Amino acid sequence: MIAKKTVAIAITALFLAPAVSIAQLPKIPSLGGGSSSSGGGDAAAQQDQLVRAYVGADKEVLTAQAKMADAVGLKDRAAQLQATSDALGAGATKENLEASETMQSEASQEIQAKLKDGNVKLDAAGKKKFSEGLGSLGRGIAKYATLKGPIASFQSSLTGGGVAGALGAASKLNAGRYIVGSTPGHVKNLSSTLNTAVSYAKSNDIPVPADATAAL
DSSP: OHHHHHHHHHHHHHHHSOOOOGGGSOOOOOTTOOOOOSHHHHHHHHHHHHHHHHHHHHHHHHHHHHHHHHHTTOHHHHHHHHHHHHHOOTTOOHHHHHHHHHHHHHHHHHHHHHHHSSOOOOOHHHHHHHHHHHHHHHHHHHHHHTTHHHHHHHHHHHTTOOHHHHHHHGGGHHHHHHHHHHHHHHHHHHHHHHHHHHHHHHHTTOOOOHHHHHTO
C-alpha cells in the first residue's frame, strides 16, 4: 500500500509540475557575453543522465507493450516494439526518442482498441504474457515518475553555462529538452493504457501484478 501511494504521488507530482515547453527552458547564453564556465559541460552531463534514465523507462514500456500486443494477437506490432526496445541505447538522440514515443503511442491505441472490441479471448499462455506485460508497464510508468528530479537538475544546469560551455553542449541538449516537454503527456497516455488493461485483466481472470496496481 505504501509503495502504491509513493508511485501515485510521484506520478501526480510529475503531472502537476508546470508544463515546460522548449521555448520556456532557460536559454543558452548568446555569443554576446557570459563567462566561460563549465556550466555547458554540466548541462551535457545532466543531459546524459536524464537520457539514460528516460531510455530505461522507454525500454521497460516497449517490452511491456510487446508482450501485451503479442498476447492479443498483434504479432507484427509486438515484433516492432521489441526491435525498437533492443535498438534503443543510452546515447539516444531526440529523433530516437521521438520515434520510440510514436511507436508506443500507436501501440497503446491498437492494444486498447483490441481490449475494447470484446472479441479478444486469451488462452493460458496469452494470459500469462499479458500479465507479465502489465507488470512491466507499471514498472515503466514508475520509472518515468522518477524523472522529476533529473529533469529539474537538467534545467538548472542550463542556467549556469557560459559561451564555451554552451557551445560544447549545444549539440546534445535537444534530447533533454524533448524529454522535459514530452514526459508528462506521455506518462498520462500510458497510464490510460494501463487502466484499460488492468480493467480487462480483472474482468478476464488475469493476474494483475503489484507493479501494475502500484502505478494506477
